[in-house]
Amino acid sequence: MVRPVRKAVFPVAGLGTRFLPATKAMPKEMLTIVDRPLIQYAVEEAQAAGIEELILITGRGKTVMADHFDHSFELAQVLKDRGKTEALKQITDLLPEPGQMSFIRQQQPLGLGHAVWCARNFIQGEPFAVILADDLILAKPGVLTQMVEAYNEVGGNVVAVEDVPRQYTNRYGILDVESDDGRLARAKGLVEKPDPSVAPSTLSIIGRYILQPEVFDHLAKKERGAGGEIQLTDAIAKTIGTVPFHGYRFMGERFDCGQRRGFIEANIAFAMQVDDLRDQVIELLRKYA
Ligand code: UTP
Numbered sequence: 001m002v003r004p005v006r007k008a009v010f011p012v013a014g015l016g017t018r019f020l021p022a023t024k025a026m027p028k029e030m031l032t033i034v035d036r037p038l039i040q041y042a043v044e045e046a047q048a049a050g051i052e053e054l055i056l057i058t059g060r061g062k063t064v065m066a067d068h069f070d071h072s073f074e075l076a077q078v079l080k081d082r083g084k085t086e087a088l089k090q091i092t093d094l095l096p097e098p099g100q101m102s103f104i105r106q107q108q109p110l111g112l113g114h115a116v117w118c119a120r121n122f123i124q125g126e127p128f129a130v131i132l133a134d135d136l137i138l139a140k141p142g143v144l145t146q147m148v149e150a151y152n153e154v155g156g157n158v159v160a161v162e163d164v165p166r167q168y169t170n171r172y173g174i175l176d177v178e179s180d181d182g183r184l185a186r187a188k189g190l191v192e193k194p195d196p197s198v199a200p201s202t203l204s205i206i207g208r209y210i211l212q213p214e215v216f217d218h219l220a221k222k223e224r225g226a227g228g229e230i231q232l233t234d235a236i237a238k239t240i241g242t243v244p245f246h247g248y249r250f251m252g253e254r255f256d257c258g259q260r261r262g263f264i265e266a267n268i269a270f271a272m273q274v275d276d277l278r279d280q281v282i283e284l285l286r287k288y289a
Contacts, residue, residue: 002155005148005210006053007122008046008129011115012039013059013106016134018259027061028258029133030068034270034277038257039065040094042133043101049144051129054101055122057115062103069094069101110222111229116211117219125213127151130232132207136266138273139252143208147248150184151210156244157236160208161185162254166196172204173233175247185247190237192226203247205233206254212243 016023022031029039043054058065072091079088104118116130129144137143143160151158164172176189177200185203194200209232218235225231236245255266268285271277 002152003127005049005127005129005151006051007055007126008051008053008131008144009055009057009116009119009123010039010042010046010131010133011057011106011112012065012133013057013109013115014112014134014258015059015109016258019263025061026064027059030061030064031134031257031263033136033257033263033266034274036094037068038133038136040068041136042131043069043094043096045137045142045144046129046131047096048142049129049148051144052100053122054096055119056101056103057106057118058103059106059109062105066103069096071095111225111227111231113219113225113230113232113235114222116232117216117222117230120216120219123213123216127210127212130207130209130211134256134258135207136255136257136270137206137208137250137252138255138266138269139250143250143252146250146252147208147210150246150248154184154244154246156246157212157215157239158210158246158248159205159236160250161203161205161247162249163202164204166199166202169194169196169199169202169204172206173231173236174199174201175203175205176200177203177247183249185249187240187245187247189240190233190245192231192233192237205247206250208250209236211236212239214239214243 012027012029016028030037106115106118170193173192175187178186178188215235218238225234256262271281
């Protein structure tokens with residue numbers, strides 16, 4: 001019996017340099033797809049997967065995110081007075097239970113591994129999930145729900161993976177695969193951003209992880225990896241041999257919303273899922289094609 005995943009960490013302290021100036025004063029996780037910010041999609045995905053505690057690792061723009069998930073008495077009152085019941089429901093439905101969401105300042109953007117390490121005292125020796133909200137995934141059920149199901153079978157560390165064209169291996173953490181049944185790939189190694197000529201496979205890690213707390217032993221050493229940053233993948237790689245490690249090929253479509261193309265594509269794809277928007281989107285695309 002594997003230990004349940006009850007906590008999720010949302011690192012939202014990156015600089016978002018690929019999407020400046022939009023991300024100058026606000027975290028990229030507040031960028032909006034159709035009608036809600038990326039972080040809201042991520043939180044909803046975690047809640048649907050049974051996550052009870054949500055830990056946001058913030059940098060700049062902490063206030064806007066805390067406000068988004070907090071009561072807004074004034075706005076709620078105005079909506080109530082004006083009889084805008086649907087709008088009122090939209091802003092109250094997204095509120096986490098009191099005490100369910102915590103915020104930790106990363107203080108310095110030293111890398112994803114460092115951001116996750118900042119959550120160590122909240123995790124307290126349990127397995128936990130990490131969700132990178134800028135990797136938005138259109139999937140039913142949500143990808144974390146799919147991963148929890150896979151994790152319940154194999155335990156250990158489970159990361160979401162997808163095949164990428166070989167020329168792009170230098171953008172991702174890449175698995176060195178030992179065995180692969182098409183859904184779960186057991187890995188014997190992991191390399192961060194390898195050159196296409198030396199990449200051990202084309203199976204790349206995307207922004208969803210289920211991790212065992214042993215990863216903190218390695219993150220604590222604060223070793224710098226690719227790009228001079230403290231890399232989460234380096235710490236995961238060091239646990240291979242002591243903790244089982246699997247890549248899970250998720251069902252769904254991923255959009256890298258940390259840059260323009262993925263953000264625009266996600267807006268189109270998610271709008272096409274909304275009944276009263278679909279036809280309008282098609283019409284608009286025709287108009288501007
Ligand atoms: P990225 O690799 O996308 O980096 O981070 P970035 O700085 O956010 O964006 P670019 O590349 O400069 O455009 C992956 C995830 O890790 C978080 C980011 O917020 C994002 O969710 N992160 C990254 C942190 O929380 N802290 C860091 O120090 C670095």
